[in-house]
Amino acid sequence: MAKATDGNGTPVPQRLLAAATRLFAERGYDRTSVQEIVEAAGVTKGALYHYFGSKEDLLQEVYARVLRLQQERLDAYANAEAPIEQRLRDAAADVVVTTIDNLDDASIFFRSMHHLSPEKNKQVRLERRRYHERFRALIEEGQKAGVFSTATPADLVVDYHFGSVHHLSTWYSPEGPLSRQEVADHLADLLLRALRP
Amino acid sequence: MAKATDGNGTPVPQRLLAAATRLFAERGYDRTSVQEIVEAAGVTKGALYHYFGSKEDLLQEVYARVLRLQQERLDAYANAEAPIEQRLRDAAADVVVTTIDNLDDASIFFRSMHHLSPEKNKQVRLERRRYHERFRALIEEGQKAGVFSTATPADLVVDYHFGSVHHLSTWYSPEGPLSRQEVADHLADLLLRALRP
DNA sequence: GATCACATACCGACTGGTTAGTCTGCCGTG
DNA sequence: CACGGCAGACTAACCAGTCGGTATGTGATC
Structure with a gap:
């Protein structure tokens, strides 16, 4: 299995970005918690902070x-x-x-x-x-x-x-x-x- | 002295509204704390929640x-x-x-x-x-x-x-x-x- | 082809800090 | 003295980011 894809097929960084985009648009940047983003992307905080600085x-x-x-x-x-x-x-x-x-x-x-x-x-x-x-x-x-x-x-x-x-x-x-x-x-x-x- | 004016002259509710408007525009609603609003208006939280529900x-x-x-x-x-x-x-x-x-x-x-x-x-x-x-x-x-x-x-x-x-x-x-x-x-x-x- | 060294990818409990709203009480005025 | 108008300490909740740990893979060495 390729790396960073989970059972999904789409790489984790892209999944995170897609989830963040949707959530930011839906309820605003400040109202979206990092926890919600990682849950929507099916990963955890560790993964997010592995790929993104903040x-x-x-x-x-x-x-x-x-x-x-x-x-x-x-x-x-x-x-x-x-x-x-x-x-x-x-x-x-x-x-x-x-x-x-x-x-x-x-x-x-x-x-x-x-x-x-x-x-x-x-x-x-x-x-x-x-x-x-x-x-x-x-x-x-x-x-x-x-x-x-x-x-x-x-x-x-x-x-x-x-x-x-x-x-x-x-x-x-x-x-x-x-x-x-x-x-x-x-x-x-x-x-x-x-x-x- | 008239009520709700402090040493200023402008009634407290209007001062709060003016301060909130400026701060909301400046740094956004979520980034503005209630504490900052009341400080800018020269009052405290008690005053704000006395006049506004939230x-x-x-x-x-x-x-x-x-x-x-x-x-x-x-x-x-x-x-x-x-x-x-x-x-x-x-x-x-x-x-x-x-x-x-x-x-x-x-x-x-x-x-x-x-x-x-x-x-x-x-x-x-x-x-x-x-x-x-x-x-x-x-x-x-x-x-x-x-x-x-x-x-x-x-x-x-x-x-x-x-x-x-x-x-x-x-x-x-x-x-x-x-x-x-x-x-x-x-x-x-x-x-x-x-x-x- | 077995073992070791190291890196990448990720997990999830924890921390330190912040915040909206509450509540008790004081104080001047009518 | 009663009450509107306000002070400010307090609480309960939340949240970004950290950190020690685990699992899997990869390449070098013998």
Whole structure:
């Protein structure tokens, strides 16, 4: 039998991360005890502290994963070969879809970031800033090309859009009338419509 | 000397509420101990539990206050005598300004709502829903009148706008380049531009 | 191929510290 | 003197992280 898998098949560190993600999203970081996490993952504290330095490390790992994923996808869409309008629309819609696919991570991200220690918080903010900048560059590119209105500073437009993405975890439900793709198309459309010259 | 004012002048319950608001926003609900709140307010636990039933009651009171305030203002703008475009623009900009004026309350609201017990949470959601409905009605009115595009369901448009309002507490700073009124005007403008037919 | 040395993976009782809420009682005012 | 308004010590519960211990595997040596 391979190591660190128990009777399950999934390695223990991943099981811990998955359990923590679900519990953090469900009842918040502070309300989730380490004991609950290890029970949900079917191990004990010894295992958790064998793989992770602290409870906070677990939280940071959740962030790191979602940030990596979204940055990769944004870069792919932003650097594609297509007119700027198309690239922005695709990127804007994609972030909605992937956020809906990872609603747990999203709600943890926006609700529990301030639970990280100052240094870790700084690092997360830095990565988040990189993402923001890339997105802003797309909008500015379109503004310079004259296809987007310059009435609003690009920075603000980015925050406008990401506000709505951020907000998804508080209202979107898979059981609702709209599929994730429909929501994504609508939100991207609102962005592009707001940017019409 | 009047009762419940200490050497200060402000009544104790209000001092407690103000201290709690600041601390909840600063370090989060769970990370703020009752002891810290009473110290910041210059009283002791006895005083707090004399006026409030629990720590959670304090949090709920913060919500109730900000909800009352915003509902009142929305109603005033929504029921004014003006073309629908103007009324929506005013209401959309006003919620931005008052949110910036109460950034502490806003960040508490969006980060700590899930800390409320199910019943209290339900009540807050209900009031919030009323607010949402009133705003949506404005958009639908404009859509029926033909001055707003019907490309996007009104519900989604509301969530789009409130996402950005919600998001303000994570990026807006009074020291930044934009005044609250400028931000409000820009955000309202983005909304109206997205709604152009 | 048997034995020893060492490492990895994990267990679970325990510790030191913190916290929300309680309770008894004091104190000034009407 | 009665009572609202408050003080502050106390309690019962909880929790992150530690630590000594066990089990299994792996590689070197004879």
